[in-house]
Amino acid sequence: MSQVNNEAVLAAEAENREFLVFSLGEEEYAIDILKVQEIRGYENVTRIANAPDFIKGVTNLRGVIVPIVDLRIKFHLENVEYGGQTVVIVVNVADRVVGIVVDGVSDVMTLVPDQIKPAPEFGVTLSSDFLSGLGSLDDRMLVLVDIDKLLTSEEMALVDSTSNR
Amino acid sequence: MDIADFFETFFEEAEELLADMEQHLLELDIDNPDGEQLNAIFRAAHSIKGGAGTFGFNVLQKTTHIFENLLDHARKGELTLRADLVDTFLEAKDIMHEQLDAYRNEEAPDQEAYERICQTLQQIALEEIGQTLEAPAAPPAPLFKAEEPPVPSGSEHQLVVALLNVSEKDRTLLVEELEQLGEIQAQSGDDKRYEVILAGDSSADDIEAVMCFIIEPEQIEIKVADRAQPAAPASAVPAVAAVPTAPVSAEPAEKPQPPAESARKEAAAKPKKAAAESSSIRVSVDKVDQIINLVGELIITQSMLDQTVSDLEDQSVGNSSLQNGMSLLQRNARDLQEAVMSIRMIPMEFVFSRFPRVVRDTAGKLGKEIELVTEGKSTELDKSLVERITDPLTHLVRNSLDHGIEMPDKREALGKPRTGKLTLSARHQGGNILIEVRDDGAGMDRERLLAKARENGLSVSDTMTDEEVYQLIFAPGFSTAEAVTDVSGRGVGMDVVKRNIQGMGGRVEIQSKKGEGTNTRIVLPLTLAILDGMSIKVGGETFILPLSTVLESLQPTKNDMYAMAGDDVVLKVRDEYLPVIAIHEVLDVENAITDPTRSIAVIVQGEGRRYAMLVDELIGQQQVVVKNLEDNYRKVPGISAATILGDGSVSLILDITGLHRLSRVKKEAGKIVNNQHYSFYKEAEPS
Incomplete structure (x- = not known):
């Protein structure tokens, strides 16, 4: 009997997903924690000429050249400032390492499937294609970003569209 | 053991x-x-x-x-x-x-x-x-029987093996090995000198060969025990060496070379050989890469510390020794970085050195006379690329020898020297490594290639450019050879060559002139290659120019600058008019010097053409590790790669021809800065 219970718990846990919650302006977003490699400060970014404005440039992450994307600019937020509090979330997507600039990282949340609602069809700046849903947590709403799709999308201009990877 | x-x-x-x-x-x-x-x-x-x-x-x-x-x-x-x-x-x-x-x-x-x-x-x-050597059919068991100096009791003899300055641990090991070679009759001594008397039919150099895997040859003395040969030489080492040099001759008495002389020669050669043996080790590339990255981290940490120390206000006694320590650390860290970076790089000589043999064999088979010239042997290339370039290059060389260079008689009839010339060259160019296979043979026949292509059912037209026509030889199954030879002509291979090179992120170009020869150019990216760079400053940004592209730098005067139709500007350098590329315009750098007469013109060369680049300041020369931008990002027009500077920041390496293309595109587009710039790059890239 207890074993059955354990299995049920395990199965439920397998479906629970952990998300890293970060803020962009007033809104709270979340990405799959398994995509996150590390979190670091914003510093020493070398500008890349003729790149879209939300690509801040490249930085050196322990010998690896990593592009830095500012999601705040990409999502047309006001008050884009860089200070000691500016945080870069380094994510691993499609065999690449990319840093994304956000206003702050708040916590790690576990969401059960019931708490993840499908994303409504909306959004001009952020197409619902790039969302994996909306997470509801008490009175908070988290925008769950499909970071893989977002960063490899053509409009992010991060990946050569000609390359096959 | x-x-x-x-x-x-x-x-x-x-x-x-x-x-x-x-x-x-x-x-x-x-x-x-x-x-x-x-x-x-x-x-x-x-x-x-x-x-x-x-x-x-x-x-x-x-x-x-x-x-x-x-x-x-x-x-x-x-x-x-x-x-x-x-x-x-x-x-x-x-x-x-x-x-x-x-x-x-x-x-x-x-x-x-x-x-x-x-x-x-x-x-x-x-x-x-006029003499026979030892018959090969003889049973291999008594190994060096024929060579041994005559010993009274058949092939059995006693040898005194002395081990000098060998630790007990190694000694045990060596004695075990000796047991395999013969019967140990006695052993005694200490760390300084340990003697083993060995009976058996093993020759002295046989024994020495085994020992040399554990200790240096100088640590071994072997002599024939007194019983067997009373007149054993005083110094044992030459005796060891003399044994194998004695020729196997029909008359055992005949010794053409005095043993002493040959012994001296051998003895002189021995230490050299020992030094060569210990001069290299094999290490996995992953380990090396890890070290390279770690050293990069170390440099950054060191720079950070350096900054902190120099910010200290208090210049008391304790601080000055701290600062001395810091500058020492800085120097050591830099040296370490330089040394580590050079580990992965090996000169092209490693590839080129096999070609004298390939050329000799192939030329011999084909009955052609070929002179091989290699250029740029010291050009350094990442080890992984060196390994992968060898096969395609061999194929191209064979191809040149077979299809390119004509038979000696035909060459003579054409008024060319009988001996064909094949040149292999390697050099850095425009952020790439350019490897060329040049021959002075028949060149490619455009008409014949087209005819053959039609025969093979490839879609071709007479309006194709020469470059496009030459690329046909890379099509699978394509061969214009009149007969299939041992060397080439089966039509397999060239497509493999192209695929291999593309797999390395490179490309193959062919330049050819009928009757004068063919030049096959392999352009490879520098993934991890080290580049000699010239760092320049524009506005607040630092860029790296590949040093190999830099010809000179000068201060332009107003009289030397001429405006051409539209926005184009040329700079007159001596008797040449060079297109001017202002980096701050092309790369949108802010706060840069916009007055050309106050900036510095760096004359650079890329793909055979010269340009004048306007920069604010030349900082200096340095070696940089080339880091691929495409690993995590994408191709950037005008930029060939990136590197990490001493302070841990990223600097971009400029691509001369890419910058020129970019400046043209920008001018045409009326300096509109948007994402569309990327589209031109795809067109410029051969598919």
Whole structure:
């Protein structure tokens, strides 16, 4: 009997997903924690000429050249400032390492499937294609970003569209 | 400890020795052979023989033995060298290599090849010197019987093996090894000198060969026990060396070279060989990469500390010693970084060195006369690329020899020198490595290529550019050779060449002129190559220009600048008008010097054309590690790669021709800065 219970718990846990919650302006977003490699400060970014404005440039992450994307600019937020509090979330997507600039990282949340609602069809700046849903947590709403799709999308201009990877 | 543990060491060493041997054989001046070279070849064969005998690789041991004897005659001048003899020697070397590989894979070596080469070598000995060598069919068991100095009691003799300055641990190991070689009758001594009396039929150099895997040859003294040979030489080492050099001759009494002299030569050669053995180690590339990244981190940490220390206000006594320590740390860290970065790089010589052989063999088969010229041997390339470029390059060379260069008679009829010239060159260019295979042969026949392409059902048209037509040879199954030869002409290969090179992120270009020759250019990116760079400053940003592209720098004056139609500006340098590329315009750098007469013009060259680049400041030259931008990002127009500067920040490496293209595109687009810039790059890139 207890074993059955354990299995049920395990199965439920397998479906629970952990998300890293970060803020962009007033809104709270979340990405799959398994995509996150590390979190670091914003510093020493070398500008890349003729790149879209939300690509801040490249930085050196322990010998690896990593592009830095500012999601705040990409999502047309006001008050884009860089200070000691500016945080870069380094994510691993499609065999690449990319840093994304956000206003702050708040916590790690576990969401059960019931708490993840499908994303409504909306959004001009952020197409619902790039969302994996909306997470509801008490009175908070988290925008769950499909970071893989977002960063490899053509409009992010991060990946050569000609390359096959 | 098992003797098998030493197998790997032997294989590696034997491989190096064979490579040495081949190099010397190829360099050998047949009419006037260099004694030292012949000695080197002989020594290589001899060392391999010793090792092979020790480990029981009988076939290899017998082959090298016969080969060695023949070489011995050659170096004593009893055998006159001829080109065909050298060919045979090379063949023998190849067979030895095959045997070695077979042993390595725990297979039986090719018996037929072994018998054939032994017979050939015997034949040479018989014809050239009129004497027979030791018969190969003799049972291999008593290894060096024929060579041993006469000992009274048959092949059994006693040897006194003295170990000098050998620790107890190693000694135990060595004694165990000695037990394998014969019967230990007595042993005594201390760390400084330990003597073992060994009875058996192993020769002195046999024993030495085993020991050399553990200790240096200088640490070993071997002499024949007094009982067997009362007049043993006072110094034992020369005696060891003298034994193998004694020729196997029909009359045992005849010794053409006084033992003392040969011993001296051998003794002099020994320490050199020992030094060469310990001069390299094999390390996995992953480990090296890890070190490179870690050192990069160290440099950054050091820079950070340096900054903190220099920010300290208090310049008291304690601080000054701190600052001294910091500057020492900085210097050491830089040296460390430089040393580490050079580990992965190997010169192109490693690739080029195999081509004299390839060219010689191929030319011989085809009956052509070829002179091989190599340029840029010291150009350094990442190890992984070096390994992967060899096969495609071999193919291109064979192709040039077969299809490109004409037969000597035909060349003469065309008014060309009989000897065709094949040039292999390597150099850094525009953030790439350019490897060229040039021949002065017939060149490509546009019409014939087109006709052949139609025959093969490829879609072609007469309006195709020459470059497009030449690219046809890379189509699968395409060959214009009139007859399929041993060398090439089957039409497989060129498509593989192209695929391989594309797999490395490179491309192949062909330039050809009918009747004058073909130039096949392989352009490879510098993934991890180290680049000699010139750092420049524009606005607040630092960029790197590949030093190889920089010709000179000068201060432009107003009189030298001419405006052309539209926005174009040219700079007159001596009698040349060069297009001006203002970096701050092309790369949108803010706060840069916009007045050309206040900036510095760097004259650069890319893909055969010259440009004048306007920059704010030249900082200096430095070596940088090239980091690929495409790993995590994408191709950036005008930028070939990135690098990490000493302070940990990223700096971009400029691509001259890319910048020129970019500046044209920008001018055409009316300086509109948007994402559309990327589209031109795709068009410019050959698919």
